[in-house]
Structure formats: C-alpha cells, structure tokens
Amino acid sequence: MPTFDTIDDLPADKRVLVRLDLNSPIEDGEPQDNRRFERHAETVRELADAGHRVVxxxxxxxxxxxxxxxxxxxxEILADHVGRDVGFVADTYGDEALAAIDALAAGEILLLENTRMCEDELPEASPEEKAETAFVETLAPHFDAYVNDAYSAAHRKHASLVGFPLALPAYAGRVMETEYEANTAIATREFDGPVTMVVGGTKATDVIGVMDALDETVDRFLLGGVAGELFLRAAGHPVGHDVGEMDxxxxxxxxxxxxxxxxxxxxGDAIRLASDLAYEGDDGERAEVAVGDIDEKATGxxxxxxxxxxxxxPAIRESDAVFVKGALGVFEDERFADGTVGVLEAIAETDCFSVVGGGDTSRAIEMYGLSExxxxxxxxxxxAYIRALTGEPLPAVEVLEAAAKRQ
Structure with a gap:
C-alpha cells in the first residue's frame, strides 16, 4: 500500500492546488478529448463537491x-467531464492568476495556464531546488494544500510535481492513488499462479529493461512489436532490421x-516469440508468413x-496475473490489429489480475469495443508505468511520501 496521504486525509474547506496530466493530442490547434480528462475529473469533482476551492x-x-x-x-473538455464550470486564466503565477485564485468561492474550479510556459517548470532539478523557484514561492502562499493526481508525469522532476510538496501539505488524488497501487502490484503482490507479461510496442529499450528487471517476478513473456522482432533476430532469424525508409x-x-x-x-525458456508475422500484401490486404519460412526481410x-x-x-488463460506493456502490432490500422486485440480479448475473458499499461495500448481497448x-x-x-515495473523511483511519489511523514 502507498505510504502517502490521499484526499481522504485532506481537512475540510481548503484552497487546494491540484496537478493533473491533461497532455493530449492536438488537431487543428484544438486538444482532443481522451481518457485522461475522464479519469482526472473524478478527483476534481470530489474536491469541488466537498466545498474546496480547486485550482x-x-x-x-x-x-x-x-x-x-x-x-x-x-x-472546456474537463468541464464536460466534471459536470461543473471550469474557469480558465491565461496566466500561471502572475498578478492575473493570483487575483483569480484569491477570488474563488467554495466549490469553484479554476485551471491555470500551461505550466511549461513558466521558465521554472521544465529543467530537471532536485525538489529542494524546485521549491525555491519563483513559481513555487509565489504560488504556494495562496494555498492550504497541494494534491498531485498526475501519476503519468511522476517520473519527472519538474517544479509543479516535486516543488510544491515541500512548500505545502501534500496529498495524492484518485488517479495517483489507483495508478500507483495497480502498477506496483507486480512487485508488491503475491500471486498464486503464473504471472505473464505481454511486451511489444516500438520502444524496445524500455521493454528489454522491464524484462531484465522482472526476470524473477514474471514466469513468461509473450513478445511482439519491435522488441519481438529484435528477439527473433537474436534467435537467428533474418528479421529485426530496417528495410526501405524504416528507422x-x-x-x-x-x-x-x-x-x-x-x-x-x-x-529463453520463459520467452515466447512469434511463430508468424503479418505484412501488407501486393493487393493491400493483410498477409501472413511463418517465421521459419522467411529467408530475408523484404518488407515491414x-x-x-x-x-x-x-x-x-492459452498462456494467458492459465495465468493468475497478466501485465501488458506495448501493442503486438500497428493496431491503429484495422488490418494489423489481430495480435493486440486477440491478446486483450483473451485477458478480458480470463479471471486474473490484469493491468494494461501505456497510453497507446490502452487506446486499443476503446477502439475495438472492449470494456475497461x-x-x-x-x-x-x-x-511512469515503465519506472514502476522496473522498480525505479518516481520522484513525484517520493516527495508525497516524504510529505506524509512531515504531516
């Protein structure tokens, strides 16, 4: 269990500074709605309904x-999910922002401008250094408490993530709390049966690091994506290298x-590699080839x-726990979604503890009509999911834990 305080521990009637992660795809200059707004809305709504002034x-x-x-x-998008007005001020800690913060009434919500428009936010530095920035020193005195709900940014040492918990009583929001508990389960929970990890995606370095770190925790790895091809290359197959303009x-x-x-x-005994791969045939349709029949890689x-x-x-269906990091194929193209969706369907139908990690892979659940x-x-x-799986520390979690000891 986490050793930080949560919003259950927050005293009543406070002016609260809340860090979310609303980073979204931008299309034609407009942010696109996604799962993050829906998740963070729970924390924001709970705080506003309790009568806090929420910034x-x-x-x-x-x-x-x-x-x-x-x-x-x-x-605007967040307001739709929260079911309350969310005010906005095009300032982060200047006079305009401070006036809007001080004018808030109980239950009102205000979103400040993009933290990365502040010079003090981005450079990675120690929490102590970040706590002494003008950003933190100017804003913190206007608040009674700080809530971090941005688990997905918890691996960053940015001012809005690690500076404020040194200046204010600090708590975890609902997203921070649930993400932390689920993503650390692989290291903290005892499972009665086999633990399986599905690994894929394009960032092979991340995946390989996870496999190396979890070699004593995971009973078998099911590989696909770029990492899967690189392992096939290591096993002596003529794949796992670039062709054409691929990089x-x-x-x-x-x-x-x-x-x-x-x-x-x-x-090797715990690693399952693909026995066949799919590609785009001459007619534009999906085609498949057995790995053993590939003489040279001529296509992606x-x-x-x-x-x-x-x-x-079958490996999934007999597991007590399944963790997913990365898609097994380019599921955004319906022709090449069979691997990712097939595995997710098997997990969904199995009575096991399951965590699907990484924003891209979790999108497949929504795209193909599966139920969360x-x-x-x-x-x-x-x-942050990668860090949790490999046991690396998350700076924003560490400062919440330190704050709990002081409170």
Missing amino acids: LMAHQGRPGRDDFTSLAGHA LFDEQWKKNQELIESVLDER YLDVGAATVADYE EDFSHVSIAGG
Whole structure:
C-alpha cells in the first residue's frame, strides 16, 4: 500500500492546488478529448463537491513543439467531464492568476495556464531546488494544500510535481492513488499462479529493461512489436532490421544487442516469440508468413500472425496475473490489429489480475469495443508505468511520501 496521504486525509474547506496530466493530442490547434480528462475529473469533482476551492495545473507539449499550446480548450473538455464550470486564466503565477485564485468561492474550479510556459517548470532539478523557484514561492502562499493526481508525469522532476510538496501539505488524488497501487502490484503482490507479461510496442529499450528487471517476478513473456522482432533476430532469424525508409530496428539493435542476447540466453525458456508475422500484401490486404519460412526481410512486418495469437492465448488463460506493456502490432490500422486485440480479448475473458499499461495500448481497448471493466486496471501512464515495473523511483511519489511523514 502507498505510504502517502490521499484526499481522504485532506481537512475540510481548503484552497487546494491540484496537478493533473491533461497532455493530449492536438488537431487543428484544438486538444482532443481522451481518457485522461475522464479519469482526472473524478478527483476534481470530489474536491469541488466537498466545498474546496480547486485550482488546477497541467502541461501541454513542450516549448518548440507543435503541440505546445494554451490550456484554454482543455478547460472546456474537463468541464464536460466534471459536470461543473471550469474557469480558465491565461496566466500561471502572475498578478492575473493570483487575483483569480484569491477570488474563488467554495466549490469553484479554476485551471491555470500551461505550466511549461513558466521558465521554472521544465529543467530537471532536485525538489529542494524546485521549491525555491519563483513559481513555487509565489504560488504556494495562496494555498492550504497541494494534491498531485498526475501519476503519468511522476517520473519527472519538474517544479509543479516535486516543488510544491515541500512548500505545502501534500496529498495524492484518485488517479495517483489507483495508478500507483495497480502498477506496483507486480512487485508488491503475491500471486498464486503464473504471472505473464505481454511486451511489444516500438520502444524496445524500455521493454528489454522491464524484462531484465522482472526476470524473477514474471514466469513468461509473450513478445511482439519491435522488441519481438529484435528477439527473433537474436534467435537467428533474418528479421529485426530496417528495410526501405524504416528507422526502427538497427539503432535499437545496436544499443541493446548484448542485453537482448543475454536475456534470451538466461530466460529463453520463459520467452515466447512469434511463430508468424503479418505484412501488407501486393493487393493491400493483410498477409501472413511463418517465421521459419522467411529467408530475408523484404518488407515491414506490422503484426504477429494468427498462429502466434493461438499460441499466446492459452498462456494467458492459465495465468493468475497478466501485465501488458506495448501493442503486438500497428493496431491503429484495422488490418494489423489481430495480435493486440486477440491478446486483450483473451485477458478480458480470463479471471486474473490484469493491468494494461501505456497510453497507446490502452487506446486499443476503446477502439475495438472492449470494456475497461474486464481488466483490473487500464493505465494512462507511459514512462511512469515503465519506472514502476522496473522498480525505479518516481520522484513525484517520493516527495508525497516524504510529505506524509512531515504531516
């Protein structure tokens, strides 16, 4: 169980500064609604319904990138999910923001401008340094308490995440609480039966690090995606390298070859590799080929094949716990969703503890009509989920734990 305080411990009638993660895809300059708004709305609604004065902080994009924009549109989307008005001020800790904060009445909600528009926010630094920034020192005196609900950003040492818990009594919101408990379950819970991990996606370095860290916790790994191809390469198959204009495999192989080969050598009995792969045929339709029949890689492989899904399903159905990190194919294209969706359906139908992690993979649940209720937890975190699985510390969680000891 977490050793931080939650909003259950928050005294009544407070002016509360709340950090959310509303980072969203931007299309035509407008933020797109997603699971994060729905999840964070629970914390915001609970605080407002309890009569607190609720001031929200969040980020969007990074300076210099196309998705770096104002949060004005985010306030409207969040208001729809909360069921209350969410005011917005195009300022973070200047006079305009401070006046709006001080004018709030009980139960009212205000969203401040993008935290990453503040110079003090982004550079990674110690909590002590962040607590001494003008951002924190100016804003903190206007509040009674700080709530962090941004688990998906908890691996960052940014001012809005690690500075305020040193300046104010600090608590975890509902998203922080539930994400932390589910994502650390692999290290903290005892399971009676086999523990299985489905690993895929495009970031092989992350996946391999997780496999290495969890070698004594996970009984078997079911591989797909870029990592799956790189492991097939290590096993001697002529795949797992770039073809044409592709730029996914060779650089990651160069970085991770030694680790991949050692993991395969030491845990080969626990690692299941794809027996067939899918690609786009000459007619534009999905085509499949057995891995053993591949003489050279002449095209990009976009999913695992039907035989692989049939091989993976029984392993899932006899598991006591299944953790998912990364998709097995390019599920955004319906032709290449069979692997990812087939595995998710098997998990949904199995009476096991299940966590689907990473924003991209969890999107497949919504896209293909699966129900979140059929999984123990669907995580909205990416980098923080990886950190939790590998046992690396999360700075924003550590400062909440330290705050609980002081309170």
